[in-house]
Amino acid sequence: MGLPAPRPTAAHCAAPLLAVLCFALTRSLLLTCLVPAGLLGLRYYYSRKVVLAYLDCALHTDMADIEQYYMKPPGSCFWVAVLDGNVVGIVAARAHEADNTVELLRMSVDSRFRGKGIAKALGRKVLEFALVHNYSAVVLGTTAVKVAAHKLYESLGFRHMGSSDHYVLPGMTLSLAERLFFQVRYHRYRLQLREE
Structure with missing residues (x-):
């Protein structure tokens, strides 16, 4: 799984100003x-805490039962890239029947x-799957x-549809300290395959 990386927070950007103020x-x-x-120590602590909570949440939901989440539901699937007998990559597709889209x-x-082109091959697998199953968009x-991640999506044909600074990762508690020391920007992409 691609781990969320924190972006600079208000506390991070204010550190030099606080140092000058402290000295004055x-x-x-x-x-x-x-x-x-x-x-910086507090930022590291809360970033680590949020990322570990996110991983714990993922490992106890869909990644704990891949078959139930991705293999059994119609229009969903899960692929594994194997190189020399080792798993080197993964990707999933999950159907959203309400709007005839599939989510990568x-x-x-x-x-x-x-x-090495593994992510691109995995992305193409999802696109092929979407075409075969007649989804209108991915x-x-x-x-x-x-x-590099954003360039990969764009190279596959995805269009950036916007971003949000108010995204809450699964596992976040939204405590004041978390909001102060850890923030992520959530980007949405869409690849239109056909008009509905």
Whole structure:
């Protein structure tokens, strides 16, 4: 699974300003160094906490029973990329009958095998699946911050449909500390296959 990567938060951007303010008020170089270090430590702690909660949630829902979530429902499927006997990537497709779309989910490639076209092949598999099953569009949502991920979706024909800064990851508690030290941007993509 592609893990969500946090984007700079207000606390992260304010760290240099707080350091200057701290020095102006205390005239202590030690305290001035500790303030940004403390803020970065809190950011690391809450980012790690949110990502681990997200993974725990995923591993106890759809990824705990792939057959039930992706193989049994009509119009849904799950693929695994294997190289030299090792699983190196995964992708899922889940039907949304209400609007005749299929959602591309859980695309992930082992970091040691990225840049070899595996993600593109997995993405194409979902597109082929959507065409065979007469879906009008393929949709996806991502919290990826890497430019390469967005370029991959665009190279497959997806159009960026917008983003939101108010996305709540599964497993987030929405505590004040989480909102202050961890934020993600959620991007929506769509590939129209045919008009309804």
